[in-house]
Every structure is written in C-alpha cells, then in structure tokens.
Amino acid sequence: MITFYPGPSKVYPQVADYAAEAIRTGLTSLNHRSPGFMEIVRETIHLLHQKLDIPADYHMAFVSSATECWEIVAQSLTAAGSTHPYTGAFGKKWMEYAHRIISPTSAPADTLCLVQNETSTGAQIPMDDLADYRQTFEGLIAVDAVSSMAGIRLDWQRADVWFASVQKCFGLPAGLAVLVYSPAALKRAQAIGERNHYNSLLFIHENFSAYQTPYTPNGLGIYCLMRVLQQVAPIAEIDARTRRRAADWYGFFDQGLPGAPGAFRPLINDSAKRSDTVIAIEGSETDIKALKLAAQQAGITLGNGYGDWKNTTFRIANFPAITDDEVDQLRRFLHTYRTGQ
Known part of the structure; x- marks a missing residue:
C-alpha cells in the first residue's frame, strides 16, 4: 500500500x-x-x-x-x-x-x-x-x-x-x-x-x-x-524537489483530469497561497468518495478531507519520504481513473 x-x-x-x-x-x-x-x-x-x-x-x-x-x-x-x-x-x-x-x-x-x-x-x-x-x-x-x-x-x-x-x-x-x-x-x-x-x-x-x-x-x-x-539532503535540495513536485501537481489538476475537466480542482484558488507540501483537491462528495475508494482498491491511500472540507476534498501529501516513483504511480492511476485506459 x-x-x-x-x-x-x-x-x-x-x-x-x-x-x-x-x-x-x-x-x-x-x-x-x-x-x-x-x-x-x-x-x-x-x-x-x-x-x-x-x-x-x-x-x-x-x-x-x-x-x-x-x-x-x-x-x-x-x-x-x-x-x-x-x-x-x-x-x-x-x-x-x-x-x-x-x-x-x-x-x-x-x-x-x-x-x-x-x-x-x-x-x-x-x-x-x-x-x-x-x-x-x-x-x-x-x-x-x-x-x-x-x-x-x-x-x-x-x-x-x-x-x-x-x-x-x-x-x-x-x-x-x-x-x-x-x-x-x-x-x-x-x-x-x-x-x-x-x-x-x-x-x-x-x-x-x-x-x-x-x-x-x-x-x-x-x-x-x-x-x-x-x-537526508540539505534543505535547499529538498526544497527544490518539493516545489517542483508541487508545481507539477497543481498543473495537473488545474488542467482537469482526463475525461473529467474540472471534476477535481485545487481547493485554494490563489496559486501564491497554495501549499507546497499538502495538495488539497476539491470535488463533489460523490466524486471524492468514488475516487478514494478506487485508489484504495489500487493500493493507494489518499488523504481524507478535514473539518468543513471532510467530504468534499482529498489531500495528497508531498513530503520528502514519498518517492518520485510513488508520485508517478499515483499520477498514472489518476490518468486511468476516468479514461479506463
């Protein structure tokens, strides 16, 4: 998992x-x-x-x-x-x-x-x-x-x-x-x-x-x-990797998932205020529930929403211990989730 x-x-x-x-x-x-x-x-x-x-x-x-x-x-x-x-x-x-x-x-x-x-x-x-x-x-x-x-x-x-x-x-x-x-x-x-x-x-x-x-x-x-x-590497190296991956995630969701443009989007609209380490993604309660279930069945645990956003968001940790290969696996899952390819 x-x-x-x-x-x-x-x-x-x-x-x-x-x-x-x-x-x-x-x-x-x-x-x-x-x-x-x-x-x-x-x-x-x-x-x-x-x-x-x-x-x-x-x-x-x-x-x-x-x-x-x-x-x-x-x-x-x-x-x-x-x-x-x-x-x-x-x-x-x-x-x-x-x-x-x-x-x-x-x-x-x-x-x-x-x-x-x-x-x-x-x-x-x-x-x-x-x-x-x-x-x-x-x-x-x-x-x-x-x-x-x-x-x-x-x-x-x-x-x-x-x-x-x-x-x-x-x-x-x-x-x-x-x-x-x-x-x-x-x-x-x-x-x-x-x-x-x-x-x-x-x-x-x-x-x-x-x-x-x-x-x-x-x-x-x-x-x-x-x-x-x-x-671990010095923080300057970790920082560069964290920000690169965050930019990739926001670019991915700003464009919309394949087959479902706009179904999932960053919760924070102002790009300057978006976290580099916790990517919060918003969607309908039905879509969020279905996505998290499909991810779990694929061996991937997504973060639940929290508080007022519990049912209408999921969160992706972008922490240093998570490898680029694991990020790629999640990205591939998200690509195939809607397209079925």
Whole structure:
C-alpha cells in the first residue's frame, strides 16, 4: 500500500533499521541524563542546525507534539494576549486553545500566532508574507510549521518561535516535536518568568542548554530523528524537489483530469497561497468518495478531507519520504481513473 496521507504520513523505510539498531545496542535503555544520551541530543540539535539551515543563535528543544508547543507559547511566551489570523481548522484550534490559557483582552496582543502551512485546507503563508508580518507586528511571532518544516526552506529569522511534529516532512512516527526559538523569545520567557509547569520554556531551556531533557523523553524518537537527519539532503535540495513536485501537481489538476475537466480542482484558488507540501483537491462528495475508494482498491491511500472540507476534498501529501516513483504511480492511476485506459 502506498500512502499519501498527510499525517501521520509515510515513514522513511530506513527508520525500521534505525529503531532496531537503537534497541539492539541498548540506546533505548540509556538514562536521559547520561553522557551517551546527552551526546545523541547534542548531535541531533547540531544536525538540525546544519541540515535545515537554522541560525546558530536560535535555540532548540524536543517536546511531545506541536499541540504541546501551542501550550508552551501561551504559558511561557504570552503576557498581554495572542492574535491568531487563520486559514483553516488547525489555526482555529490553536486560537481556541491559547485563549483558554490566556483570555483575550482589549489590550493589544503581544504574540502573533500563525500556521505557516494549514494542513486542513492546503493553504500556506509564503515567506514574503511572513516578512510583512514581521515588519508590521511589534511583538513575538510564533509559527506552527507542522506540515512544512523539513519539507521546504524556512526563513527562520522572520519569526521567533517555530515548531513541528515529526510525522510529516521529517518522515518519522508520531510522538516527537521540534521546537525552535530565538534569543528574543528566550528574553520574553525570562521577562514573564513562568515556571509553573513541567513544560515551562525556562525549565525546558535550562535542561537543553546541557543537552538534557526536563522529563524522560521519547529517546527512540530522538535517536531516529538523528539518524534520519544524517541520511537526508540539505534543505535547499529538498526544497527544490518539493516545489517542483508541487508545481507539477497543481498543473495537473488545474488542467482537469482526463475525461473529467474540472471534476477535481485545487481547493485554494490563489496559486501564491497554495501549499507546497499538502495538495488539497476539491470535488463533489460523490466524486471524492468514488475516487478514494478506487485508489484504495489500487493500493493507494489518499488523504481524507478535514473539518468543513471532510467530504468534499482529498489531500495528497508531498513530503520528502514519498518517492518520485510513488508520485508517478499515483499520477498514472489518476490518468486511468476516468479514461479506463
């Protein structure tokens, strides 16, 4: 079965060997404050800086999920309140959750929360738009990059906090997230001084400064992340491949499927706002259901729609672990689906 589900998505096949290696060599039994485990954390952080081109002065930590990062931003980095312009279900959920922690007030927000790549709709915020936010917003900018980090090149300095779970573009099983934060974010955390939770950013930062974790972590996930980072190309190469494949997909659907022009079309009309990593395609509920069933029978799993678009869209993950050969197989299936050839 070939999967194009946008999360959890396809895992790099080498991860099975990495997991077995970690168990066989006893790495999964290391104390999380032992020198051996601290070296794994140190090397993983080094590789993230190197492979994703993250600025040297940006800090890094590993937590359980991007959803936990929503909590960290609200608890440790928001004083006056947060504002959440959103383009889909996950941006809305982040806003609702953050406002349960820090209630909105009439005072200007000091934290701007953006979903760079909205998995539910296949919409993204281009880096140029993020630069505009940077120029006009005076507070901290936090970016949920769950469906784009490690898949496209990010301009890190255009925001203060970035985070992503690893079950998408990193090509790993769920249960781990990468949190990246700037010196300005750390300064804000120090000014707020919030230390009430196990995942308070100051407590996390103190531990990761020594390549330790504040609690017993997903050691297997961190080790597999290190090994995947050792194998993947630098982000500039991955970015070029991701954008090429995305352009091909949008060109394919903009032209309409053979025998059914316009039956399936990109959900996002503005080509500049279309995601490079999650291709969301719209159609009638009947057509979408029939297509997904036929794909499943052909050994291909397409992503379901999400939220308000659950029954009228399907989604195609365009993540690095998915091979060009698998993309070609899906394209051939789509060509023959309507023509029967």
